[in-house]
Amino acid sequence: MTAPEPRPHALRPHRGSSLASSRRSMRGPRTFTHSHRLRLERAAAHYLRDCYRRVTAARASEFAATLGVTAPYLSRIAPDILGMPLRDFLRRKQLDYAVQLLKTTPLSAEEIAIRCGFGTVSTFYRWFRSAFGTTPAAFREVMK
Numbered sequence: 001m002t003a004p005e006p007r008p009h010a011l012r013p014h015r016g017s018s019l020a021s022s023r024r025s026m027r028g029p030r031t032f033t034h035s036h037r038l039r040l041e042r043a044a045a046h047y048l049r050d051c052y053r054r055v056t057a058a059r060a061s062e063f064a065a066t067l068g069v070t071a072p073y074l075s076r077i078a079p080d081i082l083g084m085p086l087r088d089f090l091r092r093k094q095l096d097y098a099v100q101l102l103k104t105t106p107l108s109a110e111e112i113a114i115r116c117g118f119g120t121v122s123t124f125y126r127w128f129r130s131a132f133g134t135t136p137a138a139f140r141e142v143m144k
Helices: 019-027 034-054 060-067 071-082 086-104 109-115 121-132 136-143
Strands: none
Touching: 034 060, 034 071, 034 086, 060 071, 060 086, 071 086, 086 109, 086 121, 086 136, 109 121, 109 136, 121 136
């Protein structure tokens, strides 16, 4: 038995023109259920707790890697599942934890920024101010 002859370049299928990709395009948009949302929220909570424990910045690309998917894919489907972009969802969870720490601990805003996985203090201040309209210190004073 002889090997088949290679096809001339013009007859080779183009990248992305496989039968599988044509089936995908015929299916239409994917719908996600409440179960998908709950699973992604649990995975995010687990990932963020790990970031807090390791005192490292939370990154969407690292979160995607822990889920075994690519960052572009997760960023594309997250708004359909969560109702907001992935970055905003992760930041919202970090801000919720920061508020909890501001209310219940005497830690400085700088220490809270690090413990909440913001990467830098200026990132924490910027996101906190955009979410609450005030600085973490002023927020703490109002909450007393």
